[in-house]
Amino acid sequence: MIKKIQIWHAVLILYFIVLLLRFNELVSTIELIFVIFQLLISHLDNIANIFSTNVVDQLSSFAIFLGGIIFVISFRKKIDWLRKKCSLTLFTSNILMFIFLFAPILAPYSDNLQFNLPTAKRLAPLSGRYLVKIIDERSTESSKSQYQKVEETLFRENVTPDYYLLETPISNQSSIGSVSTSVIFLLGTDEYGRDILSRIIYATRYSLLIGVIAIFITGFIGITLGFISGYFGKYVDILLNRIAEMFLAVPFIFLVILCVAFLGDSLLTVIIVLGVAGWMSLFKIVRSEVLKLKTRDHIVTSQMIGMTLSNQLVKEFLPLLLPSVLTNLIFQFAYIIIAESSLSFLGITGNYSHSSLGGMIQQGFLNLNEAWWIILFPTLIITLIFYTVYNYANKLRNIGTNQISFTTN
Amino acid sequence: MLGMGNKLRMKKKWIEILSIFFSYVFTFWLLISMIFILLRLSPGDPALKYLSPQLNSHLYDYVKNSYGLDKPVVEQYYLFIYNLFRGDFGISYNYRVPVSSMIMETAPFTISFSLVSFIIQVAISMWVIFYVHKHKGNWLEKSLNKISLFLYSLPTMTIGLVLIYIFSIQLGLFPLSDVHSTNYDELNFFQKLFDLVKHLTLPLITLSLPGIIIFYNYLHGNIEATERKSFIRFMIANGFDKNIVFKKHVIPNSISPLISILGTELGILLGGAVITETLFGLPGLGRLTVSAILTRDYPLIIGCVFFSGVFVLAANFLADLYKLKHDVQLRENFKNL
Numbered sequence: 001m002i003k004k005i006q007i008w009h010a011v012l013i014l015y016f017i018v019l020l021l022r023f024n025e026l027v028s029t030i031e032l033i034f035v036i037f038q039l040l041i042s043h044l045d046n047i048a049n050i051f052s053t054n055v056v057d058q059l060s061s062f063a064i065f066l067g068g069i070i071f072v073i074s075f076r077k078k079i080d081w082l083r084k085k086c087s088l089t090l091f092t093s094n095i096l097m098f099i100f101l102f103a104p105i106l107a108p109y110s111d112n113l114q115f116n117l118p119t120a121k122r123l124a125p126l127s128g129r130y131l132v133k134i135i136d137e138r139s140t141e142s143s144k145s146q147y148q149k150v151e152e153t154l155f156r157e158n159v160t161p162d163y164y165l166l167e168t169p170i171s172n173q174s175s176i177g178s179v180s181t182s183v184i185f186l187l188g189t190d191e192y193g194r195d196i197l198s199r200i201i202y203a204t205r206y207s208l209l210i211g212v213i214a215i216f217i218t219g220f221i222g223i224t225l226g227f228i229s230g231y232f233g234k235y236v237d238i239l240l241n242r243i244a245e246m247f248l249a250v251p252f253i254f255l256v257i258l259c260v261a262f263l264g265d266s267l268l269t270v271i272i273v274l275g276v277a278g279w280m281s282l283f284k285i286v287r288s289e290v291l292k293l294k295t296r297d298h299i300v301t302s303q304m305i306g307m308t309l310s311n312q313l314v315k316e317f318l319p320l321l322l323p324s325v326l327t328n329l330i331f332q333f334a335y336i337i338i339a340e341s342s343l344s345f346l347g348i349t350g351n352y353s354h355s356s357l358g359g360m361i362q363q364g365f366l367n368l369n370e371a372w373w374i375i376l377f378p379t380l381i382i383t384l385i386f387y388t389v390y391n392y393a394n395k396l397r398n399i400g401t402n403q404i405s406f407t408t409n
Numbered sequence: 410m411l412g413m414g415n416k417l418r419m420k421k422k423w424i425e426i427l428s429i430f431f432s433y434v435f436t437f438w439l440l441i442s443m444i445f446i447l448l449r450l451s452p453g454d455p456a457l458k459y460l461s462p463q464l465n466s467h468l469y470d471y472v473k474n475s476y477g478l479d480k481p482v483v484e485q486y487y488l489f490i491y492n493l494f495r496g497d498f499g500i501s502y503n504y505r506v507p508v509s510s511m512i513m514e515t516a517p518f519t520i521s522f523s524l525v526s527f528i529i530q531v532a533i534s535m536w537v538i539f540y541v542h543k544h545k546g547n548w549l550e551k552s553l554n555k556i557s558l559f560l561y562s563l564p565t566m567t568i569g570l571v572l573i574y575i576f577s578i579q580l581g582l583f584p585l586s587d588v589h590s591t592n593y594d595e596l597n598f599f600q601k602l603f604d605l606v607k608h609l610t611l612p613l614i615t616l617s618l619p620g621i622i623i624f625y626n627y628l629h630g631n632i633e634a635t636e637r638k639s640f641i642r643f644m645i646a647n648g649f650d651k652n653i654v655f656k657k658h659v660i661p662n663s664i665s666p667l668i669s670i671l672g673t674e675l676g677i678l679l680g681g682a683v684i685t686e687t688l689f690g691l692p693g694l695g696r697l698t699v700s701a702i703l704t705r706d707y708p709l710i711i712g713c714v715f716f717s718g719v720f721v722l723a724a725n726f727l728a729d730l731y732k733l734k735h736d737v738q739l740r741e742n743f744k745n746l
Contacts, residue, residue: 242432246439248673249725250718251680257702258444258714262451338564342684345566346699358566365570365688368578375574379567387562394558 008082010091011072014098018065018106025105029062032150039147050147058104065102089391092384096208103205108183109195111202111355115165120193122371128184132164165193188373190363199355200377204385206354210271211337215329217275218282218336223325225279226286227313231294237287244280252277252339260348270349274340278332285328289321323396330393334386341382357382425733433726438490440718444711445489449482459499459708468500475499493715499708501701508712511697516716518588519686519693522609523678526616533617534624538632542655553625561622565681569615569688576611583611586690612689616681620674624667631663638662671728676721 019026032055039050076082084090099106114120119129165183187196229240247255259273293299302316318325343349344358345365357378364375459472473479475492492498498508541550577585584590589604596604635641636659644654683695690696694713701709 242436242439245432245725246436246443246718248676249436249440249722250714251676251683251721253680253683254698254714254717257698258447258710261702261705261707261710262447264452342564342566346684346687348699348702361566361570368570368574372574375570379570383563383567386564387559390562391558 005086006083007086007090007094008072008076010086010094011068011082014094015069015072018098018102022105025108026062026065028150029058029105033059033062035147035150054104055151061102061104065105068101089388089395092388093392096204096385096388099201099204100208103201107198107201109198111194111199112353113194113198115189115193115195117193119165119167120189122191122367122374123185123189124371125188125373126184126186127188128182130166130168131181131183132166133181187377188371190360190371190374191367196360196374196377199360200357200381203355203357203360203378204381207337207340207357207385210267210274210340211333213271214275214278214336215333217272218278218332219325219329221276222279222282222328223286223313223318223321226283227290227317229283230287230290231309233291240283241287244283247277248280252335253342256339256343257348260343265349270340270343274336277339278336282325282328282332285324286321289324290317293317293320323399327393327397330389330396334389334393337385337389338382422733426730429726429729429733433722437719437722440715440722441490441493444715445486448711465505468505472500498712498715501709502706503701503704503709508708511709512694512712512716515692515694515697518691519679519682519695520720522612522616522686522691522693523675523682526613526620526678527674529613529617530620530624534621534628537621537625538628541629542632557622557626561619561626563619565615565619565684566688568618569611569685572611572615573688584608588691612685612691615688616678616685619681620678623674627667628663631667632659635659635663671724675724679717679721 036050036055039046072082086094123129185195185197187200190196190199225240229237250258255277256270256273259277260270263269263273299312299316302312307315340349341356341358341361344356345362346358347362360378361375361382364371364378367374475488475497480488496509498512500506501508501511504511537549537553541547541553544550573585576582584607588608589601590608593601593604641654641658644658645651679695682693683699685691686693686695687699694717698710698713700706701713
C-alpha cells in the first residue's frame, strides 16, 4: 500500500496538511491581495510603501503555492517524474522544498518576534497560551486602515504594546475592551520568548539559500579553473594544482576562520567564503575528465572549426561532465550546510539579524539543563537536511557510475 | 648489468623524492603568500593587525621592528616569510605571550587527541570488517548497511550534544567538560589514568564515530572490489585457506589506498577537533582558534591556521613518500614472482 505512493500523491498530501493548518493565513493573504488592489487603484503614488520585502515575500510564496497546486494536479499524468515511486528521500526533500518555498505561509510568526518574557519564556512544546489584545479607547481601532489591520494579523513583526500573552483568558472581556485568542506553540519557545517553529522554518530557508548560492560560486570556480587546467596543461596546470593542494592543506573550518577574521563576518562574506573554500574537489574532477575528453574526435573537430573556448566548454565539455559535476556539487551542498551551521554554532558567524540553525543550537546548548526542546528541533532539521541531500547525491552517483559502465561495456 | 640498473633506479627514486619535496615547498610558499595577501586585503590598516593597544610599549616596539611594519610592502613580505620560518608569529593580543608558545602549549593535546581518535577509528573499523567478513550476512552487516548513512549524516556537534545530554546531564556518568578533575595532581597513577579516560571518553566517541563509518564504508567497498579480482579467485580455486588469503592478500591490497587519504583524513580530524574541543571545553588548538577569532586576536589566528596547514602538508608529504616506497616494493615483488 505505502509503496504505491507516487510523488504527486506526497505533494498533494503536504499541500492538504498546509491548507488544514494554515487556512487562516491563506485567507488573510487573499484579503491582503484584495486590499492591495484597492490601494493600487486609489493611491498609485504610494506604491513603494506598499510593497515592502515582507509583502513581496508573502505574495510570491502564495503565488508559487497556488501555481504548484495547479501544476501538480493538471500535469500529474503527463510528467513521468511526478508519477515516480516516492521514497523516503524524495518525501523529505519535498518537505524541505515546501519549507524553502512557503516559509512565510508556514511560519506562524516572524522569526524575531518576541512575546512578553515572563509568560513566554521557555514554553514547552504544545503549550497553549492566550494572546490578548487590549483595545485602547484613545487610539480607536477605526483610525487604522484596512491595510494596516491585515498587515498586523499577517506578519506580526513585533508585538505592539497592546498585545499580551497570558496564561488564562481575561474573564470579563467587555469591561477592559480586549480580544483574546488562544495560540499554541507547537515546538515551544526559546529563552527570549520567540516561537521556535517560526525560527526553524526561517532558519532552514536561510541555510538552504546560503548553500545554493555558495554552490553556484563553487561550481563556477571549480569548473572554470578545472577546464583551464586540463585544457592548457603545462605550467598553468602545475600552478593551479599546487594552489588546490594548498587550499586542501588548510582544514575547511580553519580556512573559513582565517577568511572571516580578515574579511569580516557579514552574510555575503560568509557565503562567498563557503563557496570558495570547497572548489578543490570539483576542480580535480573536472580537470581529470577534461584531460580524458580532450583528445576525443568531436572536441578536436570543434577546435578545428574555430569554436571559442567558452563555447567549447559550454557546448562540448559540460554536457559530458554534467553527471560527475552535479554529484560533486550536491555533496558539497550538504557539507556547506553543515559547515555553516557549525560556524554559527561556534559563534564565528551568525551575527546577522535572521535566525540560523547553528545559532539556535548554540542557544539551546546554553539552556540544555532547563529546556531540551530548544536544541532538539534544529538538530533534527540539520540531520534531516544532510541525510536528504547526501542520500540524493549517493543515488545520483550510482546512476552516473552505472551509465559510465554501461557505455564502456 | 644488474648493478647499473639498480643505480639508475636509485637515481630515479631520488629525483622523484626531490620533485615531491619541491612541489611541497612550493605549496608551502603559496600558503604563506595567501595568508599575507589576505592580511593586506583586509579592510583597515594591515599593520594594526599585528599591533594592539593592549600590548605594552616594549612588546609594541619589538613586534614593529621584527615585522617591519613601517617599511614597504615587499620588505614586509620578506620579513613575514622570514618570521614564519623562525617560528615567530608575533605576540598574542589577549595572552600577551608569543603566539608560538601558545601553540606549543595546545598543539600536543590536539595532536595526541587526533592520533588516539585515528587509532580508534582504524581499530574499530578493522574489527568490524573482520567480524562482518567472518559472519557474512549476519545482523551486524545488515544493520550497518542500513544505518551507516544515517549515522554518517549526523554532524559532529549533534553527536556531541546528544552524548552530553544523555550521559552527562541525564545519567551523570561522565563529566561535562575539561580534560581532568581539579584534584588531578593528588591522585596516583591509576586514578589519574581513570580520570583521563572518564573525561575523554565522550570527546573521543564524538570525534571518532563519523570516521569509523567512513573507514568502514571505504574498506568494505575496497575489500569487495579486491575479492572480485582474478588472482584472489585463482588462489581460492587452488584451495588456499580462505582466512589466510583474506589476511595476507585481500587486506594488504585493499588497505594501501587508505594511506593516500591520510592527509585529507587528518584535515577532517582537525576540523572536527575544533567543534569537539569547544563542546567539551578541552584545552586544544581548535578551542584556541575559536577563542582567537571571537576576540579578533589576529596574530594568534594566523599562527593557528598556519600551524594546521603545515601539519596537514607534512602528513601529506609522508603519505606521498610512503606511497612511492610502497609502489616500488609492489613492483619488486611482482618481478620476483
